[in-house]
Amino acid sequence: MENFVHSIPTELYFGKGQISKLGDALNRFGKRVLLTYGGGSIKKMGLYDEVMKILSEGGFTVVECDGIEPNPRIESVIKGVKLCKENNIDVVLSVGGGSTLDCSKAIACGVYFEGDDLWKMVKSEWKLKKALPLVDILTLSATGSEFDGAGVISNMATDEKIGAMFTYPAVSICDPTYTFSVSKYQTAAGSADIMSHIMEGYFSRTDDCDISDGIAETVLKTVIKNLPLALREPDNYTARGNLMMASSVACSGIPEYGKQGTGWPCHGLEHELSAFYDITHGVGLAILTPRWMRHILKKDASTTGRFVRFAKNVWGLSGGSEEVLALKGIYALESFFKESGIASNLTELNITEEYFGKMADHLEAEADLKNAYVPLTKEDIIEIYKACL
Template identity: 70%
Template sequence: MLNFKHDIPTKLYFGEGQIKKLASSLERFGKNVLLVYGGGSIKKIGLYDEVIKILKENNFNITECDGVDPNPRITTVERGVRLCKEHDINVVLAVGGGSTIDCAKAIAVGRYYEGKDLWEMVKTSWHLAKALPLVDILTLSATGSEFDAGGVITNMDTNEKLGAVYTYPSVSICDPTYTFSVSKYQTAAGSADIMSHIFECYFSRTMDSDLSDGIAETVLKSVMKNCKIALKDPTNYSARANLMADASVACSGIPGYGKQETGWPCHAMEHELSAYYDITHGVGLAILTIRWMRHILNKDVTATERFVKFAKNVMGLSGDDERALAFAGIDALENYFKETGIPMTLTELGIDDKYFEAMAAHANVDGYLKDAFVALTNEDIVEIYKACL
C-alpha cells in the first residue's frame, strides 16, 4: 500500500428534506449569494422556486448566473467571476449536476485569480489557495463534484476540455428525490460516469490495498444493481439514494487511497471527445472503457490478474481459464452498459475518425499516459478510438 493523504473538508447533508440545512449553511459566509445553475430542469422540479423562497425568507441578496452548459464553458466562468466582483458576492451556491458545480468551483476560485485570462487559470493553476466558499445542492448522481475538489471546464474556441483542481464545497446537500425526474438516458450515462471513476483507480498496479479495492468493488456492484432499478422505477428512493452515495464516494479519491496513480486514461481520452463533439461525458466513457479494457488486456498479459479479480468480485463470474475469465468480465460489463440503453459506438453519436490523431496527441501530451495501468502510446489511443466506431 502506498502513502496517501485524506483531507476532504466537505460536509454532506444526505437524504430527503436536507434542504432545511441550506440557510444555515450559507449564513456564516455572508448575505450576498451567487446562484449558479443550468437550464430549466431545476425550475421544472420546483427546486428553483424552493431555493429562492428560502433565500428570500432569510434575507439573502441573490445574484443569478444561469445557463451553465452540460460541458461548462470558460465563457460562463468569466461571466460568473464578473458577477462576483460586481455584486460583492460572499458565497457561491450551485444548484444542479456536476457541470453546474464544476462551473461554480471555477467561479469561486476565479474570483481571486490575479491574472487577466481565466482560461490561463484553468490551464495552469491547479492548486489555488484562495476561493469563495461554495455550497451546492446536487440534482444528478454522476460526477462526484459535490465531494471532491476537481472541476472540468471546456473551451469551445480551442477544442479543449481540461480538468483542474479547484476547491472543495463547504457543504453539499444531497437529496435523492431531486434525481427522481432524471431521464433514463442521463441516469444510465451518470451511472457509467460513476463506474468510470472507480475503474480509473481500480485498474492499478497496487494489488494490496484491500480497503480501497473493496470500496471500489462495492460501488461498482451497487451502481449496476441500483441503476437498473432506477431505470425501471425512477422514483425508487432507495435506488436513487444508493446511486447518489456511490457517486460521491467514487470520485472522492478514497477508492484510490494507497494505490499507484494511473493518470485516468479513459477520462483523458473522453475529454477529447467531449471537447471536439460536446457529447455526454458518461456515454463517451462507457464506449471508451470497454475498448480500452480489451486493448490493454490484449497488449499486456500481466494485466490479467486484475481483470480476473474484476470478473469474479464485481461481475460474479468464475472459471479456470484466467485469460478467458478476464475477457468474459469485460463482455459482461459491455452487456450491462447495453442493457441500460446508452449508445455503445461513436458512430451512433455521429463521430468519425477525422480528429482521432489530434485527440490522441492532446490526450497523451508529453507522454502523459505512460504511467497508466498499461502504458498507452498515441498509437494505442488511436486504435482504441477506432475500435469505438
C-alpha cells in the first residue's frame, strides 16, 4: 500500500435538471463567459439554446469558441486563449464531452502561461499554478474529465498527442439525459474509455488495496451491466446514469489510491495511434487493451494471479487452470467490446503497419513505459500493434 493524496476540489451536480445550478455556479466567478463547444451536436439536442437562455437571463456576456475537435488540437487552445485575453473573460463554460472539456482546461491554464508557445505549456508544465475557473456541462460519459484535472491535446504538425495535468473543473454539471442522444458507436467507445481508465490502474503490482480494487471492479461491472442496456434503450436513465457515474469515478484516481503507478501503457499506445490516424480514443483503446493483456500475460507469468482475479471478480468466471482462466477473462473483455459494436481490429479502420515503427519510437521517448505493470520495449510495442491488425 503506497501513500497517496486525495484532492479533488470539483463540485459535481449530478442528475436531471441540474442545469438549474448553472447561473449560480458562474456567478461565483464573474459575468464574462467563454462558451466552448464542439461541432454543433449541442445545438441539435437543444442544449445550446437552453444554455444561452440561462446566460442571457442571468446577464452574462458570452464569447463563443466553437468547433473544438474530437481529438482537440493545439490550434483550438491558441484560439481560446486569444479570445479570453481579448475579451477579459472571467470564467470558461465548457459544454460537451471530454474533448471539449480537455481543450477548455488547457485554455483556462493558457491564459496565465508566461510564454508565447502554448505547445510548450502542454508538453512541459505538469503543474500549472493558476487557471481561469472552469464550469462544464457534460454530454458524454467517457473520459472522466469532469472529475479530474487532466487533458489530452494533439499537435498534428508534430504527430503528437500529449496528456497533461491542467486544472480541475470548479463545477461539473452531469445530467444523464444529455447523453440520451449519444450514438451507439460513441456510447460504446466512451464505455471502452471508462473501462480502460480502470484497467490501466487495476493491473498493478500492488495487491493489498482492497478499497481501491473493489471500487475498480465495481466500475467495470457497472459498465458491463449498463452499456448493453444503454445500447438497447438509449433513453434509459438508469443505464445512462450509471455509465455517467462510472465515467467520473474511473478517472478520478480513487480506484488507484494506494497502488503503485503503472504508466498507463494502453493510453500511451492509443495516443500514438490517434495522433497518426485521428481515430476515436475509446475505439483505439478497445482494440489495444485485450492485445496488450495477452502480450504481458505471455511475457510475464507473474501477472497470472491478477488476470485470474479479473476473470473471477469482474466477469464472474471460474473453472479451468489459472492460465486458462486468465485467458478466459481477456477473451470475455474482447467479446464484450465486439458485441458492443466497436471495430475489433485496426485493419477495419484502414490502418496498416506503415507507421508502427515511428509510433513505437515516439512512445518510447515520451511515455513512462519502463514503470508499466510489465515494462514494455520498442519490440513489445510493435508486436502489440501488429496483433491489432
